Amino acid sequence: MKFTQLLYKQHIGKAKRYVWQHQRERKIVVSKAEEILKSMNFLVQDATEFISRKPKTEFVSSQSALHNNKMIENSIALKESTLDVNSKNYLVFEDYNVLQEGVPQALLLTKTVKLNDKLPEKIQKLITDIPKNINNLSKRSVYTSMIYDAQQVKLPKLKDPDRPAWVFPRMYGITSTRKMQNLSKKFLQLCESLCGLNDAQYKSVIHDGLLSACIGKEDNFLKFSLKIDIMMTSSIPLVPIADVNIDNNFDIPDLYPLHYSIGLSKLDIGNSKLLYPITMDSPLMNVHTIFINHNPEEVKNLTELPVTEDQIHARSMIKSFGAAASCAQQKFGLSVKELPEPIVIQCIQSDGQNFHFSVYQLNTLDIDGKEGIKNFWWSEPSIKLYEEALYKNGQPCLEGYNTDVFKRYLAFYKNK
Amino acid sequence: MSAMSLIGCAFARQIVEVCSKAASVSVQLQPKRSQWNLVKKPKPGEKGKSYRRIVHFQDNYTVEPLNVTNLAGRDPVTGRVVAKGIGGGIKHKYHWIQWIRDGPIDLNVPPKEDKVLAVFKDGCRTSFVALVGGDNELRYILATENMKVGDIIRTHRGIPVNHVRAFEGDAYPLGALPKGTIVNCIEKYPGKGGALIHAAGTCGMIMKSDGDRVIVKMPSKKEFSLHQTCMATVGRLSNVLHGSTPIGSAQKNRELGNRPRSGLWQRKSGKHGRKLKAPTPVRKIGVGESNAPKTEILLLNHRPLNTVKA
Numbered sequence: 001m002k003f004t005q006l007l008y009k010q011h012i013g014k015a016k017r018y019v020w021q022h023q024r025e026r027k028i029v030v031s032k033a034e035e036i037l038k039s040m041n042f043l044v045q046d047a048t049e050f051i052s053r054k055p056k057t058e059f060v061s062s063q064s065a066l067h068n069n070k071m072i073e074n075s076i077a078l079k080e081s082t083l084d085v086n087s088k089n090y091l092v093f094e095d096y097n098v099l100q101e102g103v104p105q106a107l108l109l110t111k112t113v114k115l116n117d118k119l120p121e122k123i124q125k126l127i128t129d130i131p132k133n134i135n136n137l138s139k140r141s142v143y144t145s146m147i148y149d150a151q152q153v154k155l156p157k158l159k160d161p162d163r164p165a166w167v168f169p170r171m172y173g174i175t176s177t178r179k180m181q182n183l184s185k186k187f188l189q190l191c192e193s194l195c196g197l198n199d200a201q202y203k204s205v206i207h208d209g210l211l212s213a214c215i216g217k218e219d220n221f222l223k224f225s226l227k228i229d230i231m232m233t234s235s236i237p238l239v240p241i242a243d244v245n246i247d248n249n250f251d252i253p254d255l256y257p258l259h260y261s262i263g264l265s266k267l268d269i270g271n272s273k274l275l276y277p278i279t280m281d282s283p284l285m286n287v288h289t290i291f292i293n294h295n296p297e298e299v300k301n302l303t304e305l306p307v308t309e310d311q312i313h314a315r316s317m318i319k320s321f322g323a324a325a326s327c328a329q330q331k332f333g334l335s336v337k338e339l340p341e342p343i344v345i346q347c348i349q350s351d352g353q354n355f356h357f358s359v360y361q362l363n364t365l366d367i368d369g370k371e372g373i374k375n376f377w378w379s380e381p382s383i384k385l386y387e388e389a390l391y392k393n394g395q396p397c398l399e400g401y402n403t404d405v406f407k408r409y410l411a412f413y414k415n416k
Numbered sequence: 417m418s419a420m421s422l423i424g425c426a427f428a429r430q431i432v433e434v435c436s437k438a439a440s441v442s443v444q445l446q447p448k449r450s451q452w453n454l455v456k457k458p459k460p461g462e463k464g465k466s467y468r469r470i471v472h473f474q475d476n477y478t479v480e481p482l483n484v485t486n487l488a489g490r491d492p493v494t495g496r497v498v499a500k501g502i503g504g505g506i507k508h509k510y511h512w513i514q515w516i517r518d519g520p521i522d523l524n525v526p527p528k529e530d531k532v533l534a535v536f537k538d539g540c541r542t543s544f545v546a547l548v549g550g551d552n553e554l555r556y557i558l559a560t561e562n563m564k565v566g567d568i569i570r571t572h573r574g575i576p577v578n579h580v581r582a583f584e585g586d587a588y589p590l591g592a593l594p595k596g597t598i599v600n601c602i603e604k605y606p607g608k609g610g611a612l613i614h615a616a617g618t619c620g621m622i623m624k625s626d627g628d629r630v631i632v633k634m635p636s637k638k639e640f641s642l643h644q645t646c647m648a649t650v651g652r653l654s655n656v657l658h659g660s661t662p663i664g665s666a667q668k669n670r671e672l673g674n675r676p677r678s679g680l681w682q683r684k685s686g687k688h689g690r691k692l693k694a695p696t697p698v699r700k701i702g703v704g705e706s707n708a709p710k711t712e713i714l715l716l717n718h719r720p721l722n723t724v725k726a
Binding site: 016017020021024025026027028029030100101164165257258259261262263264302303304305 | 454479480481506509529530531533534536547549550551552553554568667671709710711712713714715716717718721722724
């Protein structure tokens with residue numbers, strides 16, 4: 001109701017309130033008292049801060065002690081690494097990280113040269129045609145692990161970038177991790193049966209092993225803390241593929257204006273233990289092949305931009321390097337730089353459909369600069385195992401099956 | 417026997433709990449719905465707040481996309497609707513732009529070089545965003561019109577005697593750039609980060625210099641006089657077609673987070689032509705602003721006078 005003289009006469013209460021509501025905010029010009037007092041060297045404190053001050057409590061130390069005694073599964077802690085916290089920067093590459101610049105950055109980071117866009121000749125010779133009955137067996141493994149598996153869980157949400165508001169019906173099925181692990185186990189078993197007891201008795205398989213290696217590079221310390229989904233170890237180490245002092249034309253790439261550590265996160269110095277899944281005195285401690293899973297839901301860029309194929313390949317390389325480095329530190333001691341004998345490691349990375357095969361030869365752990373002995377890496381482009389593997393009209397359907405994948409599995413298994 | 421006594425004990429406790437609640441008396445009181453309370457609401461647009469979303473910033477700069485809370489036009493303090501016509505839409509993560517372009521000041525040092533690593537569309541703003549990296553740092557900047565992956569952009573804070581030859585995406589102080597240069601993302605106060613000209617396809621132009629100040633024409637045709645050490649990025653901002661692209665459909669407008677309009681507003685016919693106004697005088701930014709006396713608002717809160725009982 002409009003506030004008129006008449007209303008005022010009738011309702012003095014409303015009038016008071018009206019005045020109050022318009023006058024309750026008072027603008028006050030701040031005086032220069034604080035400045036003047038400060039110029040006379042008086043200590044000026046904010047009154048509200050002074051009141052809300054709390055006495056300090058001393059629970060912090062006991063909390064952090066609890067945190068340190070966390071159990072570690074699937075791995076054996078070597079020793080508490082003696083990281084000198086103040087002198088250097090600590091950078092960490094976690095399991096779900098990818099390198100911003102992909103392969104060139106990985107090569108620079110680990111002082112590695114990529115020798116060829118092919119696997120080494122020794123392994124290429126082992127890739128042979130396989131008879132039809134074995135081909136059928138491998139195809140059956142694909143059916144059982146990709147289609148017949150009984151897992152039914154919620155799959156990741158689908159999004160169409162052109163129609164971002166559209167909500168797809170939620171799909172249930174087999175996760176890519178499950179597919180990859182199923183297939184790797186089945187293929188390994190098939191390889192074991194094909195090669196016989198003579199090969200199999202020297203080999204052992206570890207699931208979900210945790211690795212952690214810490215290596216100094218120039219002004220930084222790099223920590224690789226990785227999970228290896230399946231790790232095949234053997235009592236006989238793989239024979240070095242190329243000569244350490246080989247004179248090659250391949251150069252380590254230059255990333256200017258970027259630094260080799262771009263995109264790596266700073267280490268939280270809470271848990272800095274060095275881990276390796278096998279004890280040193282085990283006869284089966286040499287790494288033979290690592291099978292790693294690329295789960296697109298977990299492995300992401302820091303910026304959440306789509307992960308490129310180059311970055312996935314770089315992840316293979318970093319994982320191989322991490323595994324080889326921690327194996328070398330086990331074998332030759334923590335302070336080893338130039339290895340007495342190179343360590344060779346084979347790596348298969350997969351998301352259930354795409355497979356990336358690579359071989360890494362670790363020659364040195366002295367990764368400063370670009371000169372001197374370098375590490376070697378052989379890698380192939382990714383290959384697809386199949387085009388489609390799903391139920392169509394209620395019938396299992398596998399389209400575009402590629403036999404190359406199993407051939408390479410077998411070659412990697414046979415390699416000594 | 418013992419079991420019965422246990423059950424009896426448990427029931428008795430439950431009954432006691434139901435009858436006399438553990439909470440204090442003040443919590444149990446229901447707020448009166450017939451009472452009107454005085455609530456002062458802010459106005460949209462003040463201090464650049466649109467009441468569209470809150471971004472949960474971290475302590476240090478990061479390229480990690482940040483989570484947001486959509487406000488739907490509500491003031492987060494009072495919870496009241498402040499801005500009409502906002503609400504719903506697709507939720508986007510926020511890409512934190514590094515507004516400060518830092519580089520060397522010493523003229524003998526070559527400019528700092530950065531590489532453009534990605535250019536992409538951001539849901540929270542109109543122009544495209546570029547991910548750039550230099551040394552061991554990653555950051556986002558606003559992408560200019562022709563910026564593409566692999567470009568090298570330069571930054572220098574020094575003002576040489578002769579003007580620099582600047583290319584698109586480079587950042588220099590206004591004093592170092594020649595007359596007629598097209599610029600965007602200009603700092604209002606030196607060192608505080610780019611504050612002017614952020615919208616897609618917009619650009620300003622350096623008109624003339626005036627002592628230690630430089631006059632820049634804004635996209636609104638107004639002229640601002642800025643200090644010559646204010647940094648500016650060269651070029652026109654990306655997504656030029658944004659301004660001339662119609663939203664297209666009512667549904668698209670909802671996806672953008674806008675609610676339907678009332679339909680009452682009609683555009684004027686413009687039959688009698690445009691009103692001609694004299695251009696506004698050049699506004700000097702950062703001059704005479706600090707001389708105004710500081711004021712503080714004190715609130716007198718007397719509850720009975722801020723409420724109306726029915």
